[in-house]
Amino acid sequence: MTDTTSSPYLKVENIVKKFGCFTALNNISLEIFESEFVCFLGPSGCGKTTLLRAIAGLDIQTSGTIKQAGKDISTLPPSERDFGIVFQSYALFPNLTVHRNVAYGLENKGMAQPDIVARVKELLELVGLPDQGDKYSAQLSGGQQQRVALARALATSPGLLLLDEPLSALDARVRSYLRHEIKALQHKIGITTIMVTHDQEEALTMADRIVVMNHGVIEQVGTPNDIYDHPASPFVADFIGSMNFLNGHAASDNLVALGGITIRVDNAQKALDRGQITVCIRPEDVATRGVDADNENAIEATVAELEFLGSVHRATLDINGNGSLRFRADFSANLMRDLAIAEGKTVHVAFPPDRLHVFADRVDTTQSP
Amino acid sequence: MSTPNAKTATLGPALKPKVSGEDWIMRVVLVGIALYLLITMVFPLYAILSKSFQTDKGVFLGLDNYIKFFSTPALFWSIKNSLFVTIMTCVIVVPLAFIFAYALTRSCMPLKGLFKGIALIPILMPSLLPAIALVYLFGAQGLIKGALLGHDLYGPIGIIIGESIYVFPHVLTIMLIAMSTADARLYEASEALGAGKVKTFFTVTLPGVRYGLVSAFFVCFTLVITDFGVPKVLGGKFNVLATDIYKQVVGRLDFEMGAVVGMVLLAPAVFAFFADRIAQRRQVALLSSRAVPYEPKPSRVFDTSMLAFCMLVGAIILTVLGTACFASFAKFWPYNLSFSLNHYDFDLMDGGSWDSYFNTLELAAWTAVIGTTVVFKGAYLVEKSKGFKIGRGIIQFLCMIPMAVPGLVLGLAYIFFFNNPDNPLGVIYHTMPILVICTITHFYTVSHLTAITALKQMDPEFEAVSSSLKVPSYRTFFRVTVPVCLPAILDISMYLFVNAMTTVSAVVFLYSPDTALASVAMLNMDDAGDTAPAAAMGMLIVGTAAGVRLVHAILSRGLLRRTQAWRYR
Numbered sequence: 001m002t003d004t005t006s007s008p009y010l011k012v013e014n015i016v017k018k019f020g021c022f023t024a025l026n027n028i029s030l031e032i033f034e035s036e037f038v039c040f041l042g043p044s045g046c047g048k049t050t051l052l053r054a055i056a057g058l059d060i061q062t063s064g065t066i067k068q069a070g071k072d073i074s075t076l077p078p079s080e081r082d083f084g085i086v087f088q089s090y091a092l093f094p095n096l097t098v099h100r101n102v103a104y105g106l107e108n109k110g111m112a113q114p115d116i117v118a119r120v121k122e123l124l125e126l127v128g129l130p131d132q133g134d135k136y137s138a139q140l141s142g143g144q145q146q147r148v149a150l151a152r153a154l155a156t157s158p159g160l161l162l163l164d165e166p167l168s169a170l171d172a173r174v175r176s177y178l179r180h181e182i183k184a185l186q187h188k189i190g191i192t193t194i195m196v197t198h199d200q201e202e203a204l205t206m207a208d209r210i211v212v213m214n215h216g217v218i219e220q221v222g223t224p225n226d227i228y229d230h231p232a233s234p235f236v237a238d239f240i241g242s243m244n245f246l247n248g249h250a251a252s253d254n255l256v257a258l259g260g261i262t263i264r265v266d267n268a269q270k271a272l273d274r275g276q277i278t279v280c281i282r283p284e285d286v287a288t289r290g291v292d293a294d295n296e297n298a299i300e301a302t303v304a305e306l307e308f309l310g311s312v313h314r315a316t317l318d319i320n321g322n323g324s325l326r327f328r329a330d331f332s333a334n335l336m337r338d339l340a341i342a343e344g345k346t347v348h349v350a351f352p353p354d355r356l357h358v359f360a361d362r363v364d365t366t367q368s369p
Numbered sequence: 370m371s372t373p374n375a376k377t378a379t380l381g382p383a384l385k386p387k388v389s390g391e392d393w394i395m396r397v398v399l400v401g402i403a404l405y406l407l408i409t410m411v412f413p414l415y416a417i418l419s420k421s422f423q424t425d426k427g428v429f430l431g432l433d434n435y436i437k438f439f440s441t442p443a444l445f446w447s448i449k450n451s452l453f454v455t456i457m458t459c460v461i462v463v464p465l466a467f468i469f470a471y472a473l474t475r476s477c478m479p480l481k482g483l484f485k486g487i488a489l490i491p492i493l494m495p496s497l498l499p500a501i502a503l504v505y506l507f508g509a510q511g512l513i514k515g516a517l518l519g520h521d522l523y524g525p526i527g528i529i530i531g532e533s534i535y536v537f538p539h540v541l542t543i544m545l546i547a548m549s550t551a552d553a554r555l556y557e558a559s560e561a562l563g564a565g566k567v568k569t570f571f572t573v574t575l576p577g578v579r580y581g582l583v584s585a586f587f588v589c590f591t592l593v594i595t596d597f598g599v600p601k602v603l604g605g606k607f608n609v610l611a612t613d614i615y616k617q618v619v620g621r622l623d624f625e626m627g628a629v630v631g632m633v634l635l636a637p638a639v640f641a642f643f644a645d646r647i648a649q650r651r652q653v654a655l656l657s658s659r660a661v662p663y664e665p666k667p668s669r670v671f672d673t674s675m676l677a678f679c680m681l682v683g684a685i686i687l688t689v690l691g692t693a694c695f696a697s698f699a700k701f702w703p704y705n706l707s708f709s710l711n712h713y714d715f716d717l718m719d720g721g722s723w724d725s726y727f728n729t730l731e732l733a734a735w736t737a738v739i740g741t742t743v744v745f746k747g748a749y750l751v752e753k754s755k756g757f758k759i760g761r762g763i764i765q766f767l768c769m770i771p772m773a774v775p776g777l778v779l780g781l782a783y784i785f786f787f788n789n790p791d792n793p794l795g796v797i798y799h800t801m802p803i804l805v806i807c808t809i810t811h812f813y814t815v816s817h818l819t820a821i822t823a824l825k826q827m828d829p830e831f832e833a834v835s836s837s838l839k840v841p842s843y844r845t846f847f848r849v850t851v852p853v854c855l856p857a858i859l860d861i862s863m864y865l866f867v868n869a870m871t872t873v874s875a876v877v878f879l880y881s882p883d884t885a886l887a888s889v890a891m892l893n894m895d896d897a898g899d900t901a902p903a904a905a906m907g908m909l910i911v912g913t914a915a916g917v918r919l920v921h922a923i924l925s926r927g928l929l930r931r932t933q934a935w936r937y938r
Binding site for chain 1: 389392839
């Protein structure tokens with residue numbers, strides 16, 4: 001879907017947005033291609049919504065340019081740009097019926113009434129609400145309101161669809177259903193789409209590419225697989241998925257000392273200056289089945305705590321027996337039975353070198369075992 | 370990328386957002402509203418301020434007028450008198466209104482709606498009317514004058530009783546709002562922690578309404594110290610600031626001293642205004658959107674005592690209204706109490722006429738229609754337009770000023786500004802338009818705040834969605850904003866209508882023989898000794914205001930059912 005050979009549909013260059021002396025966006029550059037589904041992902045306050053609003057022209061950036069379909073739209077008011085938008089609150093007009101909400105933008109274009117009726121019917125069928133045209137938004141569920149807002153945004157066939165946390169006001173089941181629906185709809189009509197979210201699962205399942213943001217800068221841009229498997233920064237490693245952060249120092253080119261043990265890291269990671277480093281591994285990447293002391297990077301550890309997560313148990317393992325070096329590893333349900341894992345038991349696990357990520361310096365993280 | 374913002378921002382040239390056509394329309398209207406507020410508010414207030422420093426020939430005097438004021442005991446003592454009756458009234462009314470509101474919100478007594486309705490009746494009265502009723506009750510020929518134990522009604526006693534009745538519904542309204550925001554979870558927590566009723570009252574109830582109490586106190590203070598109707602009728606030889614302004618201007622034609630007294634009256638009103646704003650801001654912060662409404666539980670002793678209290682207060686208000694009504698229909702009080710409509714034959718009275726009643730209707734209608742339009746449009750632009758931050762801030766500030774300005778001061782300010790021969794706008798002096806403009810300005814702030822509250826409850830993204838759909842903002846204003854805010858718009862128009870009918874203070878300086886008003890006619894007839902016709906005119910105002918309110922309620926219910934169908938699932 002990502003056709004990087006053609007020229008980008010939306011080109012954001014050196015965007016800076018300041019609110020007083022606070023810098024909300026710090027020199028953001030980004031390219032988005034035709035028909036792509038891009039997610040801006042980050043914690044609250046990272047600037048993702050500010051960037052979306054700059055693209056929409058709702059809060060124009062302090063400096064920098066935005067080009068859409070080759071045209072410089074940097075200073076244009078929203079009414080002169082080409083986009084449809086869906087807000088977290090949906091912003092459906094409460095005094096108008098579903099039909100009139102969807103028709104709102106069409107009526108203004110001077111379309112003939114029969115054409116409007118046909119178009120609204122088509123849109124409501126597209127979002128799966130063919131019979132709800134005469135209702136008011138207060139009579140609809142949150143998920144239905146969300147779909148009406150989507151139909152309204154798509155009515156005028158804009159070139160760009162902007163979604164500002166569209167699913168965060170919904171409950172978990174509706175959210176996962178709509179995630180699929182919106183993605184399928186986007187695929188079907190091929191509209192270039194930008195969605196802002198703080199929910200990594202949403203971004204990973206829906207996006208063609210994810211833009212991870214933090215403190216007003218872009219940390220990493222890449223496909224969901226890229227971002228998950230090859231986090232470019234400790235922040236990305238920490239923010240997406242679960243991750244163990246182990247402090248150590250580089251002993252030689254490929255060897256890293258962690259507390260009392262030494263492990264080998266992959267060649268790709270070796271180009272590090274000697275000194276303080278952080279080694280990261282996801283709990284699910286820790287090898288647990290059929291590991292003994294002879295395995296590469298094998299570690300003998302004691303099970304300190306067990307957390308039941310449904311299909312797996314997440315164990316907190318203690319390497320030195322004194323709590324100074326702990327990490328988490330996932331054990332599948334049948335492995336739990338096979339090895340009779342219990343708190344206090346000693347197990348052998350291994351860090352596969354190709355699953356390790358090494359970052360310079362020590363890292364403060366939000367996740368710690 | 371280890372530390373955030375480590376990359377140096379290469380700041381390109383700062384962007385100047387393109388201003389769209391409709392942004393320009395908004396700005397032009399915004400400037401128009403600002404001009405309106407300047408002409409109807411700021412310039413007149415400047416005129417009265419400068420007048421207080423001048424001789425009658427317009428020569429600048431410095432502080433001479435003020436020195437004269439403070440060295441004339443008769444004038445100077447009015448400050449003490451005003452403060453005395455005002456604070457006494459607050460001390461009486463605020464606790465009474467607190468208990469009344471407590472009964473309506475925290476007890477399970479029956480007939481709450483009825484008692485609330487009765488308690489709000491004085492809102493429909495010009496303040497002259499309770500004063501006149503008191504004359505019939507406690508005056509020289511009063512029905513129960515013995516109840517005053519030989520004390521004279523005319524003076525502080527009469528003023529305090531009259532003001533108490535006049536301001537009670539205003540204070541009650543504030544207390545009701547403060548109390549209705551109780552969070553049931555706090556009460557449950559208090560109960561779960563083993564606190565008794567008394568302890569809960571002092572640790573949960575009272576702290577929850579403390580800003581409401583402060584606000585109620587200051588509103589009461591402002592209303593009483595600036596009220597003119599009650600002391601005009603019941604003041605006797607007891608001078609207060611409000612009557613002094615009137616005496617200086619109408620009695621002695623000493624406009625400069627009137628301006629000085631006006632400035633002196635402005636000071637406490639402005640102080641009370643700012644204190645109230647601070648209190649209200651804190652009250653809002655106490656509100657949490659997740660609060661669970663409090664549901665009172667029945668308690669026989671408590672509910673019965675609350676009912677008894679409400680019946681007592683209700684009886685007092687109904688007695689006042691009933692007395693005025695009875696007196697207006699009695700042939701010759703107190704000697705011949707048979708039914709007669711003589712007192713309603715206003716054209717025969719000195720200072721009264723049926724024309725004045727119709728003028729009042731005309732004033733109220735224009736004020737409601739024009740006032741609502743200006744206020745709502747202004748509030749919309751302040752709240753929803755983009756950019757132009759400083760201009761919007763200034764307008765927001767201007768909209769708050771009228772609340773702090775006593776009606777008498779505003780009226781006098783209008784004389785100075787519009788009756789100036791050099792002012793081309795002087796053509797509207799002594800006409801209906803100046804009465805309409807003055808009345809709108811006088812009641813601007815509350816209307817503006819009502820509109821702002823309604824607009825704030827609207828999704829802030831409506832305008833963003835509309836512009837993304839290329840729908841001009843004026844279209845969204847008429848198709849979405851106005852319909853959604855219709856309840857608030859109707860409330861504003863009702864508020865303006867009723868106040869235009871009952872106000873005396875500002876318009877008393879501005880009417881002409883052709884534009885005499887009912888409330889002013891009441892004043893003049895009472896002055897001329899025609900107390901019964903004054904009561905009759907007062908009843909006419911109350912009846913009309915009540916009738917219009919009823920029609921408004923029925924109309925808006927019908928209208929709401931049609932246009933607000935979305936509110937009901």
